[in-house]
Amino acid sequence: MEIIVKLLLLLLWAGSGAYGAHLLVKKGYNARWLRTAAFYALPVITVLYFIFNAIQDNSTPWPANLPGSLLNVALTVLLMGVSPAILIAAYILPVYDKSDPVRAAVLRETISQKQGWLVFGGIVLISLILPLIAEQLFKEAPRYDSVISVIINGLLSGSLFALVALGYTLVYGIIELINFAHGDVFMMGSLVGYAVLTTLLGAKEGRPVSASTSVFFVIFAVLLAIIIAMVVCGLLNYSINRIAYKRLRNAPRLAPLITAIGVSFILQNIALYLNSSTPKSYPLLFPNSSRVSNVDLISDIIGRNDTLITFPVTAILVLVGAGVLLLGLRYLINSTRTGKAMRAVAQNREAAALMGISIEGTISFAFLLGGALAGAAGVIYGIYQVQGTVRYDLGFVNGLFAFTAAVLGGIGNVNGAVLGGLFIGLIYSISQSSVFQLTFNYLNLSVWAAVSVFVILVLVMVFRPTGILGDNVQEKV
Known part of the structure; x- marks a missing residue:
């Protein structure tokens, strides 16, 4: 049978x-x-x-x-x-x-x-x-539920990478500048969110909030932290453009690139001075009964303790926050006058100027918008990851992954940045997990998780240099 x-x-x-x-x-x-x-x-x-x-x-x-x-x-x-x-x-x-x-x-x-x-x-x-x-x-x-858990974590992390990658894509699509300081703007957003939440909730780093704290007040504090981080990081990115990049608009491409690396070191040292070199953890905003982690939908609410699938309440923030921001950005670019101006400047700067579009105003708005998205991603990332998230070099690794996601999806393409972020998150999560038991004798292949991301990037660049959704653009003479 x-x-x-x-x-x-x-x-x-x-x-x-x-x-x-x-x-x-x-x-x-x-x-x-x-x-x-x-x-x-x-x-x-x-x-x-x-x-x-x-x-x-x-x-x-x-x-x-x-x-x-x-x-x-x-x-x-x-x-x-x-x-x-x-x-x-x-x-x-x-x-x-x-x-x-x-x-x-x-x-x-x-x-x-x-x-x-x-x-x-x-x-x-x-x-x-x-x-x-x-x-x-x-x-x-390997247990099948552990594989599903790895895929869920990869897609959630990829959503955050996509938010940061959009900042790279917005700036590059308009002025063809790779803003290597963008990852450190993401780090500053995480630092601002940590300061706001610990101040409002009175919670210590890595510890749960007080049991007497209302859930509605916690949600209000999270929203306020995201808004403040978006404002601060948006203004920070705007100021970086006005102070460092605007003067080099007509300079050779190597000059703004080196400047971006210098700005990155400046932001890292500012964070090192403000936060010290010791990593700090976000407080547990929704602690479970054991007070050691955030409430999990599968084990704590549904009551399924026999599965390895985990979905903390903070993952809802990732889905809702990233989804709202991505959909809002898509609407802004496709359906508003400002978005049409950004697309016009990205396509032909001279023709857009002849049509009465403010080139510098549009470029400044792109920096402002990209910084705001990075700030929101920094707060959401800190709340979701919790342990050791606030550190001065947070933007280096995550910014590099986000830049890789932008290149993988097609630098300058908004949809490509989202797709590339999901790709990178999924690949990295699968590579670093122990689900497939990638350990033989003294060789632990999960250590090479970051390498696998860039191996995929190299293969894509070899066979499709423009990225997955990128277009072949002829060089202007």
Whole structure:
């Protein structure tokens, strides 16, 4: 009976791929290879899957028999991933009309914009599929709920990276300046939020707030801290532009780049003077009954203590805060006069000036907006991470990750910054986790988590130098 169920499921997956390829061909896409894979390759893969699954030894613990099962894993990924990917693409991609060259160009641009999100969805899908395969192939496989927890943490961290990456993207898109001091503006936002929360709530660093403190007052303090950090960091970034960058607007590109590095060191030393070199932790704003961590939705509220999935209440702040800020920025850029002015200056500064747009005013607003987003991200990051978040070098590592996210998604592209941030957060979370037991003898591969992020970046830059959603722009002469 079990073999019949497996056969029916495999036929369903193969049939979905065949139907998806048929729809793509019907829409006008040259999907000959997809149709060939769906009608001819997938049945062969199905047969090979049964053969290798029959001879696979399940008694050897993970990951000792990994080399002998790589082919079986690859076949299973193809079966579980390729067919639904073809089917999803068939419904997402629009109808292709070769007779209208203008519409064809628009559709190609639409496909290019959706391509990155499809790749990101594919990575999430593979991250969810591989642990299921491991459970079937190995006697001691990673628990599936721990994998889901790692993915959730990666996406939450990626949302914060995206907020910081937007600052890099906004400035670079308008004046083509890589503001390396932007990560330290993020650090200053975390420092401001820490000062506001500890002052208002009277809580010590790393300790829970008083039990008599109202939840509504805690939420009010969080919102006030975010607003103050946005104002302070926005004005700080605005001042940096006015004092350091404005005078170098027409200088060679190397001059403002070196200046940005100098401003970064200045901000780090200011934070070192104000906060000392000892890392400090945000107070626990929503402590649980044990008073050692923030309330967790899964274990403390739902009552499921048998799962490794964690979702603290502060993660809601990440989702709501990052979502509201990102949607607000999208509305500002696409639907307001200021946003249209920013896009005009980014596209052609001289033509925008002829249309009456204030170039310097638009550039200053971009710095102000980017600094405000970094300040909000700093407070949300501190509340979410809690332990050791306030330190003078916080902006170096996180700013570097955010800059990598902006480049990965396509520097100058707002949607690319968001996509790149989610990519970086997911890759880093998976790399540094112990879920896949990446430790052999004296080599702990989780230490190389940061390296994996930049390896991915190098590969993307080699095969797609403009980033995932970036456009090829000709150099002006």
